[in-house]
Amino acid sequence: MNRIITLDEFIIRRQKDFPFASGELSGLLRDIGVAAKVINQEVNKAGLVNILGMNGSENASGEDVAMLDVFANDRMKEFLQTSGECAAIASEEEEGFIRIDQIEGKNSEYLVVFDPLDGSSNIDVNVSIGTIFAIYRRKSSSNGPIELEDFLQKGSAQVAAGYVLYGSSTMLVYTTGKGVNGFTLDPGIGEFCLSHPNIRIPQKGKYYSLNQGYYRSYRPGVQAYLKHCESVGIGLRYIGSMVADVHRTLIKGGIFLYPETKSNPEGKLRLVYECNPMSFLVEQAGGIAITTGLTRVLEEKPTGLHQRKTIIIGSPDMVNKAAGLIKENVLVNFE
Ligand code: AHM
Ligand code: MG
Numbered sequence: 001m002n003r004i005i006t007l008d009e010f011i012i013r014r015q016k017d018f019p020f021a022s023g024e025l026s027g028l029l030r031d032i033g034v035a036a037k038v039i040n041q042e043v044n045k046a047g048l049v050n051i052l053g054m055n056g057s058e059n060a061s062g063e064d065v066a067m068l069d070v071f072a073n074d075r076m077k078e079f080l081q082t083s084g085e086c087a088a089i090a091s092e093e094e095e096g097f098i099r100i101d102q103i104e105g106k107n108s109e110y111l112v113v114f115d116p117l118d119g120s121s122n123i124d125v126n127v128s129i130g131t132i133f134a135i136y137r138r139k140s141s142s143n144g145p146i147e148l149e150d151f152l153q154k155g156s157a158q159v160a161a162g163y164v165l166y167g168s169s170t171m172l173v174y175t176t177g178k179g180v181n182g183f184t185l186d187p188g189i190g191e192f193c194l195s196h197p198n199i200r201i202p203q204k205g206k207y208y209s210l211n212q213g214y215y216r217s218y219r220p221g222v223q224a225y226l227k228h229c230e231s232v233g234i235g236l237r238y239i240g241s242m243v244a245d246v247h248r249t250l251i252k253g254g255i256f257l258y259p260e261t262k263s264n265p266e267g268k269l270r271l272v273y274e275c276n277p278m279s280f281l282v283e284q285a286g287g288i289a290i291t292t293g294l295t296r297v298l299e300e301k302p303t304g305l306h307q308r309k310t311i312i313i314g315s316p317d318m319v320n321k322a323a324g325l326i327k328e329n330v331l332v333n334f335e
Helices: 007-017 024-044 067-083 120-125 212-217 218-232 241-254 271-284 316-328
Strands: 056-057 064-066 088-090 110-118 129-137 160-166 170-175 178-187 193-198 205-211 255-258 288-290 311-315
Touching: 007 178, 007 193, 007 241, 024 067, 024 110, 024 129, 024 160, 024 170, 024 193, 064 160, 067 088, 067 110, 067 120, 088 193, 088 271, 110 212, 110 271, 120 129, 129 241, 129 271, 160 241, 160 271, 170 193, 170 241, 170 271, 205 218, 212 218, 218 288, 218 316, 241 271, 241 311, 255 316, 271 288, 271 311, 288 316, 311 316
Parallel strands: 088 110, 205 255
Antiparallel strands: 056 064, 110 129, 129 160, 160 170, 170 178, 178 193, 255 311, 288 311
């Protein structure tokens, strides 16, 4: 039997893939792995310690904030702020970005963006939720302060991205632009162990995934694709946690869509915190990620930290089919 490879070992082994790597990126990934274990522990016992439920405030995008969101946000901030490997962070739960004082003369080049607990409507019913993160290298000169523009880079500039899925088991999946690898948390030893090396998304899958309840509010091309799925007997799977829905799509093949709706005319999901990291991962696994405007998600220039974007992401055959039908129906009136 092969010996297990832990996340830390894997990260260290991979450091040599980056010719002038200083170890900062590896350090950051390890810090995120530790924060994920702490959050996982709390997610697992949330019902017991009464930190479940809404805390009454709203996040930067005006949605209810579940208390576990606050806990996860605080832990991610805490680990990243004290790691010394990170110059600034931005969170879906924070209005603006946060500069980090440099520790012991270290001048970090990296920024981390994250959605600390995605799928918060699922928290209090024991359904899978996740943490999403991405790492960028700053663009501004390292002599000056980090600027907003450092965070508003296209997704194609991501240095690394990943997610943690708190599901029937806990998994951490990440990419540094050289393929995608998945690690499952072994609760016995408290380590993420390599379980899904070199993930490749199937060319097509058996499921499409979106909120079918908004059907009437989708544009004609999206409706045409949904009719196509129905006519050829493609099954519907929708958890309502992007991490879980995209994870299934990545492993089993399929397509995930969050198009514009009447109440979310730009789409609901955040470009910086959700669409870009997931698009980087799926592309690295051989999939495709586009907007309903048929542009590549990773080529969209963010205009704000909390900007929303439409997304169609998944197996190449299925995304291409959806894109074809959107194109064909582009002139059909949208009522
Ligand atoms: P959140 O970041 O507030 O949890 O919202 C994002 C979530 C995604 O995980 C999921 O894909 C989507 O919202 C579900 O939205 P809807 O309930 O409109 O289907
Ligand atoms: Mg989210």
